[in-house]
Amino acid sequence: MQLTPLQQDAVTELINIAFSRAAASLSDLTKCRVDLDVPEISVHKIGEVAVSVGRFVRGDVATVHQVFTGPVAGDAFLLLNFDGAVHLVELLTDTPTAKGTLGAAAREVVTEVGNILMNACLGVFGNLLQVRFSFSVPKLSLEDLGFMVQSLVVSDDALQHAMVVGARFRMRESEVTGCLVLVLGIASFELFLKAVEDWAEKSLAGDQT
Numbered sequence: 029m030q031l032t033p034l035q036q037d038a039v040t041e042l043i044n045i046a047f048s049r050a051a052a053s054l055s056d057l058t059k060c061r062v063d064l065d066v067p068e069i070s071v072h073k074i075g076e077v078a079v080s081v082g083r084f085v086r087g088d089v090a091t092v093h094q095v096f097t098g099p100v101a102g103d104a105f106l107l108l109n110f111d112g113a114v115h116l117v118e119l120l121t122d123t124p125t126a127k128g129t130l131g132a133a134a135r136e137v138v139t140e141v142g143n144i145l146m147n148a149c150l151g152v153f154g155n156l157l158q159v160r161f162s163f164s165v166p167k168l169s170l171e172d173l174g175f176m177v178q179s180l181v182v183s184d185d186a187l188q189h190a191m192v193v194g195a196r197f198r199m200r201e202s203e204v205t206g207c208l209v210l211v212l213g214i215a216s217f218e219l220f221l222k223a224v225e226d227w228a229e230k231s232l233a234g235d236q237t
Contacts, residue, residue, distance in 0.1 A: 035221055035225060035228075036129075042224070045197070049168035050149075053144050054120065056119075058121070058199075060122070062120075069192070069194070071190070072190075073188070077192060078177045080192045082173065083193070085109045088173070089108060089109060090108045090112075091107050091171065092139055096164070098159060100159050102210060104211075105211070106145055106146060106195070106208055107209065108204065111128075112206060113206075117137045117138060119197075126183045147163065155224035157220075159220075162187050193210075204225050
């Protein structure tokens with residue numbers, strides 16, 4: 029499935045706004061400049077999401093999962109390669125971790141990064157699209173990417189879509205790449221796209237006045 033050019037541009041702009049806010053929050057938290065780039069955004073039926081996700085992460089992954097409810101409801105995930113998650117913790121805390129491990133403190137850091145990033149995105153969507161969300165407490169899991177993706181596919185997978193957003197964290201002259209995945213039922217997805225189009229048209233009208 030492909031977004032129209034208007035939808036693609038609008039979603040990209042909204043995600044860029046959200047990532048800028050998340051980067052600012054992480055910079056304030058760590059007292060170190062953090063940049064967040066969006067290398068790619070794509071939309072897929074849930075059963076086809078594995079290939080797109082695999083462009084950013086593979087193997088064992090650290091996944092932060094958060095459920096959101098409201099007129100537009102679904103699941104948000106931040107996926108990082110396990111080694112990438114370890115490296116991200118080291119970059120954010122400027123402290124080496126035990127080799128190849130994510131201890132309790134490191135897991136809290138990854139969970140908080142996911143919480144900040146997902147709340148920034150959903151917050152921007154909510155404010156600019158005038159949609160209200162409620163959030164669950166984010167949960168971290170460590171598992172194989174194939175198993176994680178398979179857990180997304182349910183019996184009515186034809187009625188779900190996933191928006192995959194590449195996420196590149198850059199700090200301390202280094203970078204870590206992961207991806208944000210938003211899973212929406214068909215009704216929520218249609219509402220989301222309608223809200224995006226309305227926002228884009230209002231923005232264009234404002235630019236022309």
